[in-house]
Amino acid sequence: MAKITKVSPLAPASFPELPAIEGVKFATAAAGVKYEARTDVMLASLCEGAAVAGVFTRSSTRSAAVLDCQSKIGGDASGGAAILVNSGNSNAFTGAVGQASVDAISSATAAALGLEQSRVFTSSTGVIGERLPHGKIVDALGGLAGSLSETSISDAAKAIMTTDTFPKGASASYDVAGKTVNIAGIAKGSGMIAPDMATMLVYLFTDVAISQADLQAVLSELTDSTFNSITVDSDTSTSDTLLLCATGKSGVAADQHDIAFKDALRSVMLDLAHQVVRDGEGATKFIEIRVTGAKSNADARVHALSIANSPLVKTAIAGEDPNWGRIVMAIGKSGAYADRDKLSIMFGSVLVAEKGWVNPDYREEDAAALMKEQEILITVDLGLEQGSSTVWTCDLTHGYIEINADYRS
Amino acid sequence: MAKITKVSPLAPASFPELPAIEGVKFATAAAGVKYEARTDVMLASLCEGAAVAGVFTRSSTRSAAVLDCQSKIGGDASGGAAILVNSGNSNAFTGAVGQASVDAISSATAAALGLEQSRVFTSSTGVIGERLPHGKIVDALGGLAGSLSETSISDAAKAIMTTDTFPKGASASYDVAGKTVNIAGIAKGSGMIAPDMATMLVYLFTDVAISQADLQAVLSELTDSTFNSITVDSDTSTSDTLLLCATGKSGVAADQHDIAFKDALRSVMLDLAHQVVRDGEGATKFIEIRVTGAKSNADARVHALSIANSPLVKTAIAGEDPNWGRIVMAIGKSGAYADRDKLSIMFGSVLVAEKGWVNPDYREEDAAALMKEQEILITVDLGLEQGSSTVWTCDLTHGYIEINADYRS
Numbered sequence: 001m002a003k004i005t006k007v008s009p010l011a012p013a014s015f016p017e018l019p020a021i022e023g024v025k026f027a028t029a030a031a032g033v034k035y036e037a038r039t040d041v042m043l044a045s046l047c048e049g050a051a052v053a054g055v056f057t058r059s060s061t062r063s064a065a066v067l068d069c070q071s072k073i074g075g076d077a078s079g080g081a082a083i084l085v086n087s088g089n090s091n092a093f094t095g096a097v098g099q100a101s102v103d104a105i106s107s108a109t110a111a112a113l114g115l116e117q118s119r120v121f122t123s124s125t126g127v128i129g130e131r132l133p134h135g136k137i138v139d140a141l142g143g144l145a146g147s148l149s150e151t152s153i154s155d156a157a158k159a160i161m162t163t164d165t166f167p168k169g170a171s172a173s174y175d176v177a178g179k180t181v182n183i184a185g186i187a188k189g190s191g192m193i194a195p196d197m198a199t200m201l202v203y204l205f206t207d208v209a210i211s212q213a214d215l216q217a218v219l220s221e222l223t224d225s226t227f228n229s230i231t232v233d234s235d236t237s238t239s240d241t242l243l244l245c246a247t248g249k250s251g252v253a254a255d256q257h258d259i260a261f262k263d264a265l266r267s268v269m270l271d272l273a274h275q276v277v278r279d280g281e282g283a284t285k286f287i288e289i290r291v292t293g294a295k296s297n298a299d300a301r302v303h304a305l306s307i308a309n310s311p312l313v314k315t316a317i318a319g320e321d322p323n324w325g326r327i328v329m330a331i332g333k334s335g336a337y338a339d340r341d342k343l344s345i346m347f348g349s350v351l352v353a354e355k356g357w358v359n360p361d362y363r364e365e366d367a368a369a370l371m372k373e374q375e376i377l378i379t380v381d382l383g384l385e386q387g388s389s390t391v392w393t394c395d396l397t398h399g400y401i402e403i404n405a406d407y408r409s
Numbered sequence: 410m411a412k413i414t415k416v417s418p419l420a421p422a423s424f425p426e427l428p429a430i431e432g433v434k435f436a437t438a439a440a441g442v443k444y445e446a447r448t449d450v451m452l453a454s455l456c457e458g459a460a461v462a463g464v465f466t467r468s469s470t471r472s473a474a475v476l477d478c479q480s481k482i483g484g485d486a487s488g489g490a491a492i493l494v495n496s497g498n499s500n501a502f503t504g505a506v507g508q509a510s511v512d513a514i515s516s517a518t519a520a521a522l523g524l525e526q527s528r529v530f531t532s533s534t535g536v537i538g539e540r541l542p543h544g545k546i547v548d549a550l551g552g553l554a555g556s557l558s559e560t561s562i563s564d565a566a567k568a569i570m571t572t573d574t575f576p577k578g579a580s581a582s583y584d585v586a587g588k589t590v591n592i593a594g595i596a597k598g599s600g601m602i603a604p605d606m607a608t609m610l611v612y613l614f615t616d617v618a619i620s621q622a623d624l625q626a627v628l629s630e631l632t633d634s635t636f637n638s639i640t641v642d643s644d645t646s647t648s649d650t651l652l653l654c655a656t657g658k659s660g661v662a663a664d665q666h667d668i669a670f671k672d673a674l675r676s677v678m679l680d681l682a683h684q685v686v687r688d689g690e691g692a693t694k695f696i697e698i699r700v701t702g703a704k705s706n707a708d709a710r711v712h713a714l715s716i717a718n719s720p721l722v723k724t725a726i727a728g729e730d731p732n733w734g735r736i737v738m739a740i741g742k743s744g745a746y747a748d749r750d751k752l753s754i755m756f757g758s759v760l761v762a763e764k765g766w767v768n769p770d771y772r773e774e775d776a777a778a779l780m781k782e783q784e785i786l787i788t789v790d791l792g793l794e795q796g797s798s799t800v801w802t803c804d805l806t807h808g809y810i811e812i813n814a815d816y817r818s
Contacts, residue, residue: 061741061749093737093749095766128734129767311720311805315813325537328502332470340470340502357504358538396720398810404724405806 010278010286010374010394011166018153018171019182021205023047023247025148028159029140033133034088034126039159041137043144044203045113046081050247052121053216055223057240064091064098065124066241068106072118077212081119083203083243084109084137087162087188091124091132101134108138112145123201123241125188126162153205157186160201163403164188164279170271172264176252181208183264187272189240189279202227202242202272208261209248218254218262219244226269229301229391230277231308277392282399285317287376287392293343294387299336301389303380306334314396317376322367324352331380342383347371419687419695419783419803420575427562427580428591430614432456432656434557437568438549442542443497443535448568450546452553453612454522455490459656461530462625464632466649473500473507474533475650477515481527486621490528492612492652493518493546496571496597500533500541510543517547521554532610532650534597535571562614566595569610572812573597573688579680581673585661590617592673596681598649598688611636611651611681615674618657623665627674628653630665635678638710638800639686640717686801691808694726696801699788702752703796708745710798712789715743723805726785731776733761740789751792756780 024046028039046052054073056066084105091098102122110117124132157167171184185204210218219242227242244265246254254261278286289307294300307313310330316323324345331338341356348370351359370376433455437448455461463482465475493514500507511531519526533541566576580593594613619627628651636651653674655663663670687695698716703709716722719739725732733754740747750765757779760768779785 057741059738059741060743060747061737093734093762093766095750095764097766128737129762311809312813315810318810319814321814325502328470328537329468332466332468334469338469341504353502353538355504357502357506395814396810397814398807400720401724401727401805401807401810404721405728405730405804 007165008279008283010283012275015154015157015167016169016171018169018184019173020150021182021184021247022150022207022249023050024205024245025150026152026156027144027147027149028152028155029144031086031136031140033086033136039155040087041140041144042085042156042159043109043141043148044083044156045148046083046245047247047249048080049077050081050245051077051210051212051215052081053212053219053244054121055220055242061093063124064094064102065122068099068102069121069123069241069243072121074212074216075118079119080113080115081121081245082109082113082115083121083123083245085123085125085160085201086132086137087160088126089124089130089132090126090128092128094129094131097131101132104134105137108141112141121243125160125201153184153186160186160188162188163281166279168272168275168279170268170275172267174257174260174264176257176260179250179252181250181252181261181264182206183268185268185272187276189276201240204242204244204265204268205247206245206265207247207250208252208254209250210246210254214254215244215246218265222262222266222269226266226273229389230273231305231391231393274392277394280394281403282397282401283394284397284399285374285376285395287317287378287394288390289393290377290379290388290390291382292379292388293382293384294389295337295385296387297389298387300387301391302336303331303334303338303382304389304391306330307378307380308391308393311396314393317371318395318397320368320371322347322352322364322371327378327380328353337384338382339384344381344383346379348377416574417688417692419692421684424563424566424576425578425580427578427593428582429559430591430593430656431559431616431658432459433614433654434559435561435565436553436556436558437561437564438553440495440545440549442495442545448564449496450549450553451494451565451568452518452550452557453492453565453614454557455492455654456656456658457489458486459490459654460486460619460621460624461490462621462628462653463530464629464651470502472533473503473511474531477508477511478530478532478650478652481530483621483625484527488528489522489524490530490654491518491522491524492530492532492654494532494534494569494610495541495546496569497535498533498539498541499535499537501537503538503540506540510541513543514546517550521550530652534569534610562593562595569595569597571597572690575688577681577684577688579677579684581676583669583673585669588659588661590659590661590663590670590673591615592677594677594681596685598685610649613651613653613674613677615653615655616657616659617655617661617663617670618659619655619663623663624653624655626665627671631671631675631678635675635682638798639682640714640800640802683801686803689803690812691806691810692803693806693808694783694785694804696726696785696787696803697799698802699786699797699799700791701788701797702791702793703798704746704794705796706798707796709796710800711745712740712743712747712791713798713800715739716787716789717800717802720805723802726780727804727806729777729780731756731761731773731780736787736789737762746793747791748793753790753792755788757786
């Protein structure tokens with residue numbers, strides 16, 4: 001475990017007040033999977049008929065828990081359901097015993113709550129390749145089932161942390177004909193740490209009424225522009241999991257006010273995604289990269305991620321250096337189409353370069369002043385067609401090297 | 410300019426003795442393009458009939474000099490030729506005035522040596538987006554033309570350096586029926602530095618007799634397994650240029666299928682490519698990554714580069730941590746096919762993982778001892794088909810952050 005315990009300078013001032021979601025209860029326990037003197041297991045129980053949708057890492061070496069979740073999503077939703085998460089051990093690359101651990105935890109959770117095992121979704125996050133001591137989690141299930149509460153979502157946010165420097169939560173609500181729909185979510189990550197490989201986990205809960213198929217469709221659509229548009233270091237975890245649960249207890253059907261539901265859900269997802277970037281390992285700058293004028297949205301995304309993942313762009317921003325040549329470099333290497341003589345680059349509201357060369361009115365001191373801010377906006381217009389994409393990232397600092405190289409397992 | 414002047418710990422003990430190549434002469438000058446008190450321009454003159462082949466960055470924002478070289482390669486080779494290189498300014502992203510600078514330098518070089526302008530190849534390396542003060546270079550050409558010598562290739566290696574911590578040279582030779590074929594080469598890079606973006610430049614010279622078309626074919630083929638198989642930080646420069654010149658003066662003919670010629674040329678290219686990695690910014694470890702058993706060579710290369718470019722793999726090695734879970738992660742995220750339960754991973758001769766889990770006989774202390782070495786070998790066998798690829802990289806350290814973030818333009 002790294003000894004970095006200082007809270008990220010980009011952290012929100014405090015954990016937000018989150019609304020209770022009717023039909024969802026939480027409990028946490030300190031099972032001692034790896035960490036001492038802190039909670040490391042979270043149980044969420046969902047009422048009968050709750051729909052559960054999910055998106056997962058596409059890693060070909062994904063964990064046993066991810067594979068198990070993927071096989072269960074979309075199954076029969078008539079009974080209740082549960083989510084069981086442990087931190088400290090990812091149960092990834094653990095062969096057949098990994099699946100056995102998932103089965104042991106799922107069946108014990110199902111027994112404790114009177115559910116079908118096919119309705120228990122598990123996640124594990126932490127070190128890769130070590131056998132998960134699932135007995136410690138199974139032993140904690142009685143206590144967990146007996147202490148479920150609608151109001152302990154903030155405790156849940158803490159129990160799923162690994163190397164996060166702050167717990168992450170967000171919520172939104174909207175009214176329909178005197179009834180209120182609530183959405184609340186928690187997340188962990190996306191730190192990566194020696195020797196652990198922490199990962200992104202996100203759990204979202206709403207009391208809207210919606211079918212599983214519709215819930216999955218809206219989740220998949222919104223993930224592209226939120227969680228799939230952030231990057232800290234271009235490394236993809238073996239455990240990334242995002243689950244969205246809808247209890248229907250608000251009495252409001254989502255398709256009644258589709259726009260309101262999607263807007264509210266997207267705001268929660270984007271808020272949590274930004275919090276993950278703000279807790280990026282060693283981060284001191286929160287960076288938004290907007291690419292417009294590309295041949296297609298896909299091309300714009302390739303350019304935006306090439307900039308966001310470039311070590312030279314990220315270190316320049318860490319050094320508060322408006323080194324726009326590195327942005328030119330990142331566009332050039334991306335593989336997506338660009339015409340050198342049509343593109344323009346802005347830092348915040350400062351036009352740096354256009355038409356293949358530096359803006360004649362550009363003064364480096366204007367850009368240098370902007371680079372001292374904690375939030376940096378880089379806009380690239382390719383001057384071609386209408387494709388656009390926005391991604392978020394953080395800078396690359398000595399803190400990242402400290403966390404990932406200076407401490408041994 | 411960064412203040413990092415310490416020579417890389419991975420540098421060779423000394424610059425090698427390089428053979429003179431008949432038909433090739435060198436001269437250097439201190440033109441004051443950017444640096445003070447050092448040489449920054451190199452001129453190489455090539456005898457009549459010399460063939461010149463080249464490979465270049467594929468960046469869509471490549472420099473004016475690269476675009477100009479690409480337009481000239483493959484042209485009429487009956488007259489002599491010249492290569493003119495400056496360090497300190499890359500003349501990249503400088504719009505129409507960039508091409509005007511290339512024309513001014515090319516025509517002055519042609520006039521000084523009595524050549525066609527179409528036979529003058531130029532390279533520029535250094536800061537992006539600043540106008541090249543080409544007048545300083547033009548003014549130096551008289552002195553350069555008057556001081557050409559067959560024996561000053563080591564001076565040439567020094568004049569093209571930007572943020573390199575040591576000059577890079579390599580040679581090879583072979584005999585055919587009492588005649589000797591010599592190959593000598595120099596390279597710079599691939600450092601990247603605030604505010605400069607240094608780049609890879611390579612110049613190879615041989616006295617073999619070969620057509621331009623055959624020379625280009627063998628160069629393109631060998632580049633894939635040498636210079637295109639190294640990475641320091643995944644960022645691609647706007648100026649990468651590799652030129653190979655053959656004078657024919659040995660009296661020995663080579664065609665593109667000549668095994669002795671290809672072996673000798675490949676050894677020079679690989680030696681220089683490895684020296685570039687050994688001068689990687691902040692590097693303390695030289696890392697070879699061999700991937701075998703992939704579905705295809707292309708798939709193996711995707712996996713190998715995913716491992717080589719992973720910040721988490723590179724920081725683990727910097728920390729001498731045998732964190733093999735990060736290699737599993739890098740394979741998983743690469744996008745190329747892998748079957749978790751068939752792959753095996755070795756550090757040096759230590760079998761770490763196989764069949765989807767850690768090797769039961771693995772002892773971390775064995776791998777930890779290997780990680781203390783300066784040269785690290787990582788072998789991944791995917792257990793599928795016969796595809797293979799080897800790439801070379803260095804670790805990611807505080808030195809990289811220092812060079813690229815801590816110093817301002």
